[in-house]
Amino acid sequence: xxxxxxxxxxxxxxxxxxxxxxxxxxxxxxxxxxxxxxxxxxxxxxxxxxxxxxxxxxxxxxxxxxxxxxxxxxxxxxxxxxxxxxxxxxxxxxxxxxxxxxxxxxxxxxxxxxxxxxxxxxxxxxxxxxxxxxxxxxxxxxxxxxxxxxxxxxxxxxxxxxxxxxxxxxxxxxxxxxxxxxxxxxxxxxxxxxxxxxxxxxxxxxx
Numbered sequence: 001x002x003x004x005x006x007x008x009x010x011x012x013x014x015x016x017x018x019x020x021x022x023x024x025x026x027x028x029x030x031x032x033x034x035x036x037x038x039x040x041x042x043x044x045x046x047x048x049x050x051x052x053x054x055x056x057x058x059x060x061x062x063x064x065x066x067x068x069x070x071x072x073x074x075x076x077x078x079x080x081x082x083x084x085x086x087x088x089x090x091x092x093x094x095x096x097x098x099x100x101x102x103x104x105x106x107x108x109x110x111x112x113x114x115x116x117x118x119x120x121x122x123x124x125x126x127x128x129x130x131x132x133x134x135x136x137x138x139x140x141x142x143x144x145x146x147x148x149x150x151x152x153x154x155x156x157x158x159x160x161x162x163x164x165x166x167x168x169x170x171x172x173x174x175x176x177x178x179x180x181x182x183x184x185x186x187x188x189x190x191x192x193x194x195x196x197x198x199x200x201x202x203x204x205x206x207x
Contacts, residue, residue: 045100046102047104047107050096050202051096052095053096054094054095055095056093057091057092057093057164058093063089066089068086068087070085072084081173085172090169091167092168093165093166094166094198095159096115096159096202097158098160108160111204112146112207113147113203115145115147115200115201115202116203119198120197123192127188127194130172130173130185131173147161
């Protein structure tokens with residue numbers, strides 16, 4: 001009694017293909033891969049190093065010294081404080097520029113620049129007992145200058161503004177009234193020096 005069995009057994013892998021024919025692959029959600037991209041920095045130039053220069057009137061020559069001669073101004077002016085002082089410099093120009101001009105033209109196209117200046121006198125010696133800058137200086141302070149149009153022709157020097165013929169007027173604070181006070185002034189001012197300082201402030205705002 002031998003029975004015959006027909007071989008209906010399929011290969012194991014073949015059976016797996018048939019059984020799993022509705023799926024295409026294994027998928028796991030915790031798998032990740034990476035790639036990289038290198039980057040570099042690019043920084044726009046800074047408009048830097050604002051510079052102010054005191055110039056001789058209508059020139060580009062530096063003005064480096066000024067001398068005062070203290071006189072009475074005549075007997076009729078003996079008590080008038082604004083009379084008697086003679087200066088080798090009665091006016092000067094103030095030139096304002098930037099040493100670094102990269103991006104300046106674009107900046108002035110999109111922004112408004114307001115410049116103001118002040119003038120002051122100082123000394124390590126006690127010279128201001130006798131004279132000083134006062135309201136006699138017609139433009140001791142100016143803040144009404146607005147620069148919003150850049151002249152490309154000055155790009156090489158970075159010049160942005162120039163105040164012309166700024167008056168320099170001196171006046172006595174304590175004018176000698178007699179020989180004793182005169183001698184005291186001579187002694188006090190002998191070999192003394194002073195410094196005239198021009199300070200320029202730049203303020204940028206959006207147009």
